Amino acid sequence: MSENFEKEKNKDACPTRNIDSTWQDFWLLLMVLWKRALTMTGFLTRRIHLSLNLTFLFVLLTPLPRSLQRRSSGLEKFYDNAILSRAAHMIRDRKYHLKTYRQCCVGTELVDWMLQQTPCAHSRTQAVGMWQVLVEDGVLNHVDQEHHFQDKYLFYRFLDDEHEDAPLPTEEEKKECDEELQDTMLLLSQMGPDAHMRMILRKPPGQRTVDDLEIIYEELLHIKALSHLSTTVKRELAGVLIFESHAKGGTVLFNQGEEGTSWYIILKGSVNVVIYGKGVVCTLHEGDDFGKLALVNDAPRAASIVLREDNCHFLRVDKEDFNRILRDVEANTVRLKEHDQDVLVLEKVPAGNRASNQGNSQPQQKYTVMSGTPEKILEHFLETIRLEPALNEATDSVLNDFVMMHCVFMPNIQLCPALVAHYHAQPSQGTEQEKMDYALNNKRRVIRLVLQWAAMYGDVLQEDDVAMAFLEEFYVSVSDDARMIAALKEQLPELEKIVKQISEDAKAPQKKHKVLLQQFNTGDERAQKRQPIRGSDEVLFKVYCMDHTYTTIRVPVAASVKEVISAVADKLGSGEGLIIVKMSSGGEKVVLKPNDVSVFTTLTINGRLFACPREQFDSLTPLPEQEGPTVGTVGTFELMSSKDLAYQMTIYDWELFNCVHELELIYHTFGRHNFKKTTANLDLFLRRFNEIQFWVVTEICLCPQPSKRVQLLKKFIKIAAHCKEYKNLNSFFAIVMGLSNVAVSRLALTWEKLPSKFKKFYAEFESLMDPSRNHRAYRLTVAKLDPPLIPFMPLLIKDMTFTHEGNKTFIDNLVNFEKMRMIANTARTVRYCRSQPFNPDAAQANKNHQDVRSYVRQLNVIDNQRTLSQMSHRLEPRRP
Template structure:
């Protein structure tokens, strides 16, 4: 049926006597009236063969007939034509099959109803072959009869193959109330045997087709599905270069959430089940599931806000072949977030954090005492306050405050979720009544280290440091579920889901960047600072070699921090070789032309890759904020596709496992390097870093 069906997304209504199981059958087919994929010459020849054979073997079938005192010349009766086919071929097992075969000839105008009815019926109705429309139609010669006898079986085989399509088109052309239970049974059975088909074929008529109260407006490169004269789905024709069998396909531009979902569940799920040869696998079991799932989804969606539509739509685009990313499910585990852990858990392989996981978390009071609470990762601010209130036994109305190391206070909203992982590097949560907010002060531990760790890591190989950094970054990156990008972009508060894994990975970028600045600003000796710059440039080069672009950018951005780049005496002492490397690395960070230099570099890399995650987040955010989600009540599907493409970049980067062998240890052992890279301590107060920088090299007067 390739090219004959298009997705109209209507509900096939039943007649008054129809079995109830078909009353709300969602059928995603639409009729392209009287269009055949088989060349007309073959059908014309088939009609001639059948007429000649009937005149040769059963001439009484074609004769003048009377009905209501009117004579109809040289015509056949529908039931007799069906009987004749049943007797002359073994490939027809039911009368409905024979009806479909005669319908093929009727659609092509080779067989016509005497009153120009558009469908063939197995009834006492009169039909006439095209050759008998004229008076004195010639009878077949003996030679023609012989040729027709020889071609009969091939002709019947051809008609039996395309007959079901014609029969289905005939049924779909009926008004909903005219369809019988048998008709709907045929529709259902045919849907279980539909072959691979293009979404919309070029054979679709370029005029409006009315069916089930739905109209289809086919323009040059656009198809608009309308209901009650309003667009509900807009499709655009594109070249499908990857498929030789179907060079054209239609992609969604916009539509209502329901219609887009129906389209995706029908066409994409079907496509995913086809092999290259076009055969459908396990379709008998699969299609009913699609129908049920579609109906259930539409019912569910009617109860949720519009943002839920977006999640489902983007998820369907991106994860159409699976409900998750194919990873084995992990058992529920307790998570201790890094800044409050004992440190041992950081040496263990990271496991993805789930919304249902629980954490132990310290929440401080204004006097720097604290309460340890146990709540789900995705707990809201309101739930955290309730847990702290129960722990303290306080009767005051408490507020939850995020206090960073600079003393800046952020009052968290009651509906905010997953707040634990979104704190600043050295940020802490405080709870207090409103009148005590101004008296809150940072904890001493929030200030960060007072001395650098160069004496420790200068003995470590730069390549080993980069390798251990990449291993840890990969663990964090691999834990980030693709859904978290969607939650982060559209607002996790709408979904009540955590983005903890993504937050921790982004946090790691800031941590590495501040680590570079902290170590340089805490190094009092000029020669040592020069060695530090060389060390960090080497580590950045090895990160680039390991395709860890996230830490590569973090290190280069750390070296470009105002507190570091202003140290002119230090940079003057840096060898020209390293200055050249640094300039090359900076050029990769050039933001001009939408970060073209970086994007070209990534395009040449093969996975596994740890991408520059802040840029992916920026792409998602710009796409979301720069494009309307709904236009005239239709979902802007182009926006959804752009977001999905960004998600696919992340999927591509992780399509291969990271199994880089560790470099040969020099100086410190791999375990020491590993422990160091997972326990870096930083100063995250830019004001403090600037003050330290000016102490090292005061401003020139």
């Protein structure tokens, strides 16, 4: 990487440091901010010189926490230098309503200044949160002691007074202050979102703005204790939740036997649940809740709650609000019954967006499906489809959840006949004209749903005989009706286009089933475009025996283990008692179940399939080739440009990501064996993440020279930076996690020699991996990016699994459609990330780097963590 690039990276980076306490950083930030502003304006008045001296003399004389007192003396010189670096145009005396406020800043100006000074602040809301951190700690105060920071024409003041003059800092001292600026900015950017959330939650519920409620609602989406609640209930909770904090561990929140007055959700910290005579029966942590049972049953507290640690934060819902929300939910719930059994449960909610609630007009109401039988859910969606062209987008959005998720509760073998029945349905009551109008609109609604269904499933339908037969039959029916009903002619061309495209694609030579090699490519690395792997594609795969001999089988990618056993038995001449075993490079063995499908793509990077009688299971051992390489590729690797490597990695990752169908996420979440479908494209994309992660660790652990290892660290950090620029977050996080692997992170002597510039880059990257508050740092970063982008797929999978495991699929024999809606919303992230085409970097695209392209697509790695740790200890033995 060029020197100019490194300088540019250094300028834009927001590095972090390991800090024992935030006190020192707050004061440090304050002083550095003033110095930075001075650098911009280039002047200080004598009056401000005098004020600054006494202000920071007070700071220096203020008792620090004991842990900082030993360190404070070395910071005095830095404090003095920063004192003299204050911006005269921002901090001055101001008059308002005939009253003078001394040495004040304006809230809006502070926000503007923060946005100008650091790339860590991406929005005014984020900048407000960063200033709020200082307000909470008392470093910055409203002149009338307002408790929170606002982006308004309000006056805020740091510690103020006047004292004697002092000399300006030298250029070297100014440079030192500059170097600390982004450190403290990053610290504030990490703490800002939580401070902003606390600020909102401390507001009386009646004073929360629409934006405030939306921020709280977004936070509630990721709280485990609330995962089972409907969207409406979460939005109601956003308006009544109260922030409560306790500083000391051992504090009793409430005692057993007391009246239940509140429901609590743990935001930070942990509590012990104590019962008289039994002691501590369990411990609750972040995301757990307690206290609800007493409110629901209107009974005394069944246990005492004691804080397990200092500084615990809670969200609290008081009893009155809790009961009101329950009443409102029940009042807004409509239940459709047949034979005294619920068949459809609807919830009345405001229609439209948040803006529809503004003004004097009452918002429209609509009904959303909460649960129901599959047939009634389909019937409801067909009845509520709006046919007006202006409402197409809104209708598509409503239908999208059903179209994406119906495979879970109403597979095509049930859906297709139901759609045919609805299309041909005729009303039994009404005038002839009313019957004709009903039949026409009913047909148009069914066509509308089929169009969206076929568009979403696309090529996936080619592997479903039921779906293909239905499409052909349905098209013929609509064509026949269109000859007599002119209104149907509008939709016929679109239906014809989709049906022909799917049918022709299925017959196209390139779409016929492919034969894949064990590495899941076609053997032609120069192929123009990677095609998605289909379940009917065949794979040539080696299955090993106990003595490490192997037989090669040719089976469909989506073949079940039972079919694999049959293919192996045909080759071996006997299949009695055979089992199929997944063997990792570390020797971990898993016996596969007969109904497991698409097992080839679920292997670990160096994993292999073994076939043996059950009695030989314990005798199976890994192949020597599974151990991975013994020599690194640093000689080749170091000659390649970091940007070229990142670019080629992004091109390949985009190809893999673009092949993943949204439905594969659904199959993966609910279990591919339940659908008998392959998730091969998703599996390979997830495996690519692990491959890059272990590539980083492998190359470093195979490098014996310390100086070369330092160069490798620099190289990987540069590649990560370029991946981030290309919005390839999957590879970016894979590289950072590789550098965080214990086999690499323990190499203290190597890290010590890494230049501070790169340590700061890495610290910034590592901060984005912070898992606290359900990976808030990552989510905030992604929210600011426009498509196309490659997301951090493991977190997306985790979100869907979290929703799946936290909510039942069926409630009282009815489909829990609220769960379907939540999972569909997460899966749509994939569609959003690919909503814009990936346009390659023109400068990079014109280069012919076949060697780089081949290298990033054929990484050879060690994926045995035990082996990597042993290699790491040989490089740098544990210190005595």
